[in-house]
Amino acid sequence: MYKKILQQHNISVTKQRVILLEILDKVQKPITIEEIRLHIKGDINVTTIYRSLKKLVDVGIIYQTDFRDGVSYFEFQGDNHHHHITCVECKSRDHIDICITDESLSIAEKKGYSVTNHIFELFGLCKECSKQS
Amino acid sequence: MYKKILQQHNISVTKQRVILLEILDKVQKPITIEEIRLHIKGDINVTTIYRSLKKLVDVGIIYQTDFRDGVSYFEFQGDNHHHHITCVECKSRDHIDICITDESLSIAEKKGYSVTNHIFELFGLCKECSKQS
DNA sequence: CAATAATTTGCAAATAATTTGCAAATATGT
DNA sequence: ACATATTTGCAAATTATTTGCAAATTATTG
Numbered sequence: 513m514y515k516k517i518l519q520q521h522n523i524s525v526t527k528q529r530v531i532l533l534e535i536l537d538k539v540q541k542p543i544t545i546e547e548i549r550l551h552i553k554g555d556i557n558v559t560t561i562y563r564s565l566k567k568l569v570d571v572g573i574i575y576q577t578d579f580r581d582g583v584s585y586f587e588f589q590g591d592n593h594h595h596h597i598t599c600v601e602c603k604s605r606d607h608i609d610i611c612i613t614d615e616s617l618s619i620a621e622k623k624g625y626s627v628t629n630h631i632f633e634l635f636g637l638c639k640e641c642s643k644q645s
Numbered sequence: 646m647y648k649k650i651l652q653q654h655n656i657s658v659t660k661q662r663v664i665l666l667e668i669l670d671k672v673q674k675p676i677t678i679e680e681i682r683l684h685i686k687g688d689i690n691v692t693t694i695y696r697s698l699k700k701l702v703d704v705g706i707i708y709q710t711d712f713r714d715g716v717s718y719f720e721f722q723g724d725n726h727h728h729h730i731t732c733v734e735c736k737s738r739d740h741i742d743i744c745i746t747d748e749s750l751s752i753a754e755k756k757g758y759s760v761t762n763h764i765f766e767l768f769g770l771c772k773e774c775s776k777q778s
Numbered sequence: 779c780a781a782t783a784a785t786t787t788g789c790a791a792a793t794a795a796t797t798t799g800c801a802a803a804t805a806t807g808t
Numbered sequence: 809a810c811a812t813a814t815t816t817g818c819a820a821a822t823t824a825t826t827t828g829c830a831a832a833t834t835a836t837t838g
Contacts, residue, residue: 657833657834657835658834658835659833659834660833678824678825679824691824691825692825692826692827695824695825695826696826715823715824716823716824717824717825
C-alpha cells in the first residue's frame with residue numbers, strides 16, 4: 513500500500529520510507545522526529561529520517577508543520593486533509609477540518625504563483641486553560 | 646510611537662524593544678534575527694533579541710512565522726495584516742492579503758479554543774521558476 | 779521625587795535540532 | 809542481470825536557540 517503511494521509520486525521505494533509512512537499513518541497526528549524514532553523497531557539513521565521525511569514532504573505525501581517549539585512535526589493526512597489548533601498553555605491539540613480558501617489560492621495565482629504547499633496553524637487557549645487565567 | 650504600542654500591551658518600554666520595533670516597522674517584511682542584527686546600529690545582545698522578539702510576539706505586536714528554512718522570521722504588520730506566498734525555488738516572497746476565515750475561527754471556538762494567534766503560509770512556484778521547470 | 783519591587787539585559791557557555799561529505803548499499807530501467 | 813541513479817549510514821560539523829546568573833534598567837508605591 514505504501515509502496516504504491518511512493519510509486520505514484522515517482523520516488524524510490526525503500527524500506528525506510530515505507531516504515532516511516534507506516535508509523536505516520538498509524539499515529540494519525542503530527543509527531544516529531546524524536547517521537548518517530550521511538551516507534552521504529554530496529555533502527556534507521558537519523559540522517560536518513562531527516563532526508564526521507566523531507567522527500568515525502570517535497571512530493572506532497574506528508575504534511576510538515578511547526579508549532580513554534582523549535583521542532584518540526586510531520587503528519588500523514590491521507591484523504592482527510594486538515595489543520596490544527598494548539599493550546600499555547602498545555603500544548604493540547606485538536607483538528608480543524610478547514611483549509612485554504614479558494615479565494616487565497618486565486619489571489620496567489622493572480623500574483624503569478626502556483627501554490628503547491630501550505631502551513632496553517634492556529635494557536636490559542638483550550639477550555640481548561642481559559643478557566644485558570 | 647513605539648513606546649505607546651509597548652505600553653498599550655502592558656510590557657516594559659526598553660531601548661532595545663523600541664529599536665527592534667523601529668527596524669521591523671521600517672523593513673515591512675519578514676526578516677530573520679541575523680538580518681535584524683545587521684540593521685542594529687551599536688549592539689544588542691543576541692539573547693536579548695531572542696527574548697524581546699518572543700515577548701513582542703506573545704503580546705501580539707509582531708508576527709512570527711517560519712518558511713521552513715530552519716530560521717524564524719519576524720514581521721511588524723501594523724494595521725495591514727497579511728500573510729505570504731514563498732517560491733520554493735528562488736525564495737521570492739509576496740504578500741497575500743487574506744487571513745483566517747470566520748468559519749475556521751468558529752470551528753475552533755466550538756471545540757472550546759479561543760484563538761489568539763496563527764501561522765498561515767503558502768508555498769509554490771513563482772512565474773519565473775515555473776517557466777524553467 | 780525617592781525607594782523598593784519587578785522586569786529586563788548582557789555574557790559566556792550549553793543544548794539540541796539539523797546538515798554535510800563520502801563510501802557502501804540498494805533501487806530502477808533496459 | 810547490468811549499468812545508472814538514488815538512497816543510506818556514519819561521524820563530525822554547523823547553527824539556531826536557550827539557560828543561569830549578576831548587573832542594569834524600568835515600573836510602582838508612598
